Amino acid sequence: MRRWLAVAARVDLRVGGEYRWTTTPGHSVAGTFTEIEPGKRVVSTWDWVGSTAPAGDASTVTITLDSVDGGTNVRLVHEGLSPEAAAGLTEGWNHYFERLATLATTDDAGADDWAAAPDPINELISAEAKLAIVQRVLRTLTPAGADKPTPCGDFTVAGLVEHLVGSITGIGKALGVAIVDQPDAAPEVRVADAAQPTLEAFQVRGLEGTIDMGFAEVPASVVANILNLEFLVHAWDFATATGQELEVSPVLSGYVLGLARNTISPQMRGRSFADETLVEESAASMDRLVAFTGRQVMAN
Secondary structure, eight states: OOOOOOOOOEOOSSSEEEEEEETTEEEEEEEEEEEEETTEEEEEEEEEEETTTSSOOOOEEEEEEEEEETTTEEEEEEEEEOOOHHHHHHHHHHHHHHHHHHHHHHOOOOOOOGGOOOOOHHHHHHHHHHHHHHHHHHOOOOOOGTOOEEEEEEEBHHHHHHHHHHHHHHHHHHHTOOOOOOOTSSSHHHHHHHHHHHHHHHHHHHHSSEEEEESEEHHHHHHHHHHHHHHHHHHHHHHHHHHOOOOOOHHHHHHHHHHHHHHHHGGGGTTBBBEEEEEHHOHHHHHHHHHHHHHOOOOH
8 A cells, every 4th residue: 555545544444444545745544444345345434644633533434356367347426525625636546546556557656646745844844754755765775685775874774774763762651552573574664664663653743842751751752754755865875875876855855954953962963873975055954954954965
């Protein structure tokens, strides 16, 4: 589902089981499965959640699968909607089913344009957008590249995966989330399984006040800023180490650059971040961001 429909998702696929999907950054839906006929039919309730949720009562989604020559027909009926909601959700379902068809025929639905530059945006919505970016980079990692060096200190690719999972898990723990890591799972799965409950708990908690991180009480907004940096800067580290092209909207990289400037103090240099490296002020915001965090940016 993360590869065609959702930035983050949890699914308890049984009658009475619950699900929650972050379809695009800042927009999450939740519901309960009411009927399941394996391989043929799934029925669930549907309700937008969170501060950006549109008004409206819960509705019902029925998905029916029929085998045909050369593939499967998917029929989706979304009931209980106002005309306005039906128009918006029709556009959304068409968008995502096009991505599903692409995934089925090419094994890659591509980056979702709808997740590229969220509006409105805050620290948590931005973090969800960055999660989509880092997951896309992580899914291409292979065991053969585990020992490759990265631009992040002395970390190899494998070591940086451990660091990223540990950082997300530490923030999740501070938010009261019990995360069970699976060290043998693929990096994409490990990061997704840690990030989804962490971000969900953070959205419920909000950005007010402070969070006990164990070593200090830290403003919640600063903790969210750290998540943004972990996701996006390390996505750049992984992409650089493995020769991938990182797709980031200038809106997002510019936003996180602002968060970084408000988060990384001089006292953090040498302890958690290297000194800022030189880059032209006219450089792209992503280059200025990684330079601000101490990375060397290669000139084009």
